Amino acid sequence: MSLIDDFLARWHEYRRPGYYEEFDYHWTMTVDLDRCTGCEACVTACQAENNTPIVGEDAIARGRHMQWMRIERYWEGEYPDVKLRAIPMFCQHCDAAPCETVCPVSATYHNQDGLNAQIYNRCIGTRSCAVYCPYEVRYFNYNNHHWDEPLDQQLNPDVSVREKGVMEKCTFCIQRIRQAKDAAKDDGRRRVQDGEVQPACVQTCPTEALVFGDRKDPDSAVSQMLGNERAYTVLEELNTDPSVVYLKKVDADAA
Amino acid sequence: MGVSIVPTLRVLKPVGMIAGVGFVGLLVGYFANAAFFPGTTPVQPIEFSHTVHAGDYEIPCLYCHTQARRSPSAGVPSVNKCMGCHAIVATDSPLIREVARHYENDEPIPWIKVHDLPDFVHFPHNRHVAAGLECQECHGPVETMDRVTRMAPNEMGQCLTCHKDMEVEHGIDCLTCHK
Numbered sequence: 001m002s003l004i005d006d007f008l009a010r011w012h013e014y015r016r017p018g019y020y021e022e023f024d025y026h027w028t029m030t031v032d033l034d035r036c037t038g039c040e041a042c043v044t045a046c047q048a049e050n051n052t053p054i055v056g057e058d059a060i061a062r063g064r065h066m067q068w069m070r071i072e073r074y075w076e077g078e079y080p081d082v083k084l085r086a087i088p089m090f091c092q093h094c095d096a097a098p099c100e101t102v103c104p105v106s107a108t109y110h111n112q113d114g115l116n117a118q119i120y121n122r123c124i125g126t127r128s129c130a131v132y133c134p135y136e137v138r139y140f141n142y143n144n145h146h147w148d149e150p151l152d153q154q155l156n157p158d159v160s161v162r163e164k165g166v167m168e169k170c171t172f173c174i175q176r177i178r179q180a181k182d183a184a185k186d187d188g189r190r191r192v193q194d195g196e197v198q199p200a201c202v203q204t205c206p207t208e209a210l211v212f213g214d215r216k217d218p219d220s221a222v223s224q225m226l227g228n229e230r231a232y233t234v235l236e237e238l239n240t241d242p243s244v245v246y247l248k249k250v251d252a253d254a255a
Numbered sequence: 256m257g258v259s260i261v262p263t264l265r266v267l268k269p270v271g272m273i274a275g276v277g278f279v280g281l282l283v284g285y286f287a288n289a290a291f292f293p294g295t296t297p298v299q300p301i302e303f304s305h306t307v308h309a310g311d312y313e314i315p316c317l318y319c320h321t322q323a324r325r326s327p328s329a330g331v332p333s334v335n336k337c338m339g340c341h342a343i344v345a346t347d348s349p350l351i352r353e354v355a356r357h358y359e360n361d362e363p364i365p366w367i368k369v370h371d372l373p374d375f376v377h378f379p380h381n382r383h384v385a386a387g388l389e390c391q392e393c394h395g396p397v398e399t400m401d402r403v404t405r406m407a408p409n410e411m412g413q414c415l416t417c418h419k420d421m422e423v424e425h426g427i428d429c430l431t432c433h434k
């Protein structure tokens with residue numbers, strides 16, 4: 001009977017979305033759609049930083065493209081009065097992530113920093129997570145990839161090169177976060193300061209549409225953005241509680 | 256009427272032969288592999304002896320492997336570092352003359368890496384040195400080795416055990432080491 005008692009006593013704990021009482025850091029990104037021009041500089045930066053392969057024409061024709069970050073493009077209105085809407089889309093690091101519940105080997109899980117981790121060594125390639133992801137931001141390695149000379153020389157040594165049969169996705173540039181944390185510890189400081197970590201996309205964005213930081217620090221740039229009345233999360237109705245917050249585009253012509 | 260075991264044995268004979276040949280093959284393969292691929296104790300291009308340097312003369316590890324204190328990679332000392340002493344010490348030994356030749360030709364010595372972690376592991380030497388870990392805890396008693404042998408199994412269990420024992424903050428989170 002104690003098993004049932006135990007279960008009932010911990011009912012609320014089991015029902016809590018996510019595994020943590022409190023995150024250590026809560027890494028968050030905001031995307032200001034009013035600033036984003038859809039230039040795709042962030043996409044390129046991401047591809048270079050994270051050793052994302054160029055899959056080639058055939059693979060793309062079969063829907064096997066790999067880009068941890070992509071710009072979704074929408075046209076609004078009729079020609080000649082058309083408007084371009086560009087929305088950068090990448091892993092939303094949901095705090096109640098559907099992909100995490102479905103992985104049979106826990107290769108994707110939530111870590112104490114509010115990050116949705118993807119462990120390539122543990123992944124067995126069932127692709128269930130990609131099916132469950134409402135944002136379609138998980139990419140599967142259908143093949144081993146190679147980098148022609150001299151492109152192999154530009155591979156980032158801080159990021160592993162993934163093999164055939166594993167799932168991959170945006171990590172919020174975990175290698176940079178880790179480096180900043182190591183540096184903070186080396187300095188004897190306890191916490192990473194605001195502005196010390198910048199994922200490749202944030203660093204590259206020419207219009208500073210992307211802002212990255214720790215939500216738990218009330219003075220961080222990202223916390224300031226969260227208070228903005230334009231803030232929303234994509235597919236809010238699914239209750240995934242994403243860590244990426246978008247700021248609505250301001251339309252001059254709108255009523 | 257007794258039941259003879261002989262027909263059963265006759266059926267099993269080929270199985271036994273296959274198993275025998277397989278076993279012999281395994282033994283030969285094991286020793287041949289160890290002979291041709293001395294993975295854990297590679298023969299270095301110059302027979303550098305840690306026994307002499309770190310053992311007898313008690314030169315601290317970090318005197319030569321100075322990068323271990325500052326960078327994720329422990330690094331191998333440059334030929335310049337060797338010549339710092341050997342410009343005056345034991346200059347007529349054939350091994351030192353070999354080192355001097357590399358120095359004069361501006362060539363690095365092609366040392367063979369003994370402890371080679373897989374590429375998907377992030378192991379910052381500087382953090383571990385800062386935490387007060389002795390090099391020997393992972394690398395074994397290098398100061399007694401003439402030819403360095405890989406002592407660490409380079410397996411995840413070793414990292415996890417230590418991270419648990421030392422109560423490293425979030426030490427067993429996958430992303431602490433995996434990249």
Ligand code: SF4
Pocket residue numbers: 035036037038039040041042043071088204205206207208209210
């Ligand atoms: S780099 Fe900045 S402006 Fe360009 S597409 Fe990315 S988010 Fe938009």
